[in-house]
Amino acid sequence: MSLDVVDLRTFYAAPLGRVAQRAIARIVRSWWHDTGGLAVAGLGYAIPFLEPFRDEAVRVIGLMPAEQGIVHWPAGGLSATALVEGGQLPLPDGSIDRLLLVHMLEPTEHPREVLAEVWRVLTPGGRMIAVTCNRRGMWARVDTTPFGSGQPFSKRQLQALLRETLFSPERFGEALYVPPFERRSLLKLAPFFERTGKRMALPGAGVLLVEATKQLYRPVMLRRRVPVRQAIPRLEPRLQGSFRRDNSFGDAADPVNR
Known part of the structure; x- marks a missing residue:
């Protein structure tokens, strides 16, 4: 099920959305506390979390899937967002140092294709953060x-998906x-929660x-060597019947020799 950009923008403008944005942004910023000299991108609807990087990163862009729609960001100045296909990002290989995925893996039907494209555009040693809904x-x-x-x-599902996509x-x-829930009493207690x-x-x-970091080489699985059983039994020469002096084979019951 694809998300609509209007619904996403409305959610993050509401009190519950602002609580969610602060809680998630706090972790993202603590992990990426210094992006000076780096290229940062967001894929999905990541623009609520990209604002802190604009003052220090070399460039910051927001990539939004076509099924979702696009909004102008930042509010003032030229737009830094682009409409893309999840499995075909309009970026060169190894051009992004940090990539943030928000509202991207859950609605897509092909998460492996999305992550394969993320792997392509990340620099060697580049990092990505995926924000996903917890099924529990x-x-x-x-x-x-x-x-x-x-x-x-x-x-466990995230670990398996990431390792499959290198x-x-x-x-x-x-x-x-x-x-x-949009209850004022709960929202006031959000920091306590x-x-x-x-x-x-x-x-x-x-x-x-x-x-997760971009893995440059596919791991080689070691196989345990199993001794191959001999499929064909070893054959040894064997003489049948009696051997006569004239170097011909014969049978002891040969009527000619009686």
Whole structure:
């Protein structure tokens, strides 16, 4: 199920969306605290989390899938967003140092193709952060937010998907322990939910974050050598019957010799 850019923009402009943006951005920024001299890109609807990088990165762009739609960003000046196909990014090989995926893996039907294209455009040693809905969390069960659409992931599923597409997972994080409801009392307690959930490592966070590095070489699996059994038995010469002095074979019961 594809997400609509109008719904995404409306969600992040609402109080619950701003709470979600702050909780996720805090982790993203702590992992990428210095992007000076780097090229940063966001794929999906990542523009709410790209603003802190504009003052230090060489360039920051937002790539939005055609099924979702596009918005002008940043608000002032020239637009730094582009409409793309998830499996065909209009970027040269090895041109991006950091790439952030938000609302991208859950709605797509071909996540491996998306990650293969991300791998292509990342520089050697480049890093990506994928923000996905946690299938064990409450946010995946409520369809009133964008995190309730599409296919949620577990930590094990993300690990397997990344390794299949030649990424090495480095670290995982969780956010959105606050219930996904537009209630003022809950939103005021959002910082308490986040601190308590992380301190006690509670299960059921709404969002999983994973940082992974681009793996340059495909791992070679070692195979255990198994001795091959001899399929054909060893044959030895064997004489049948009696051997006569005239170097001819004969049978002891040959009537000629009687």
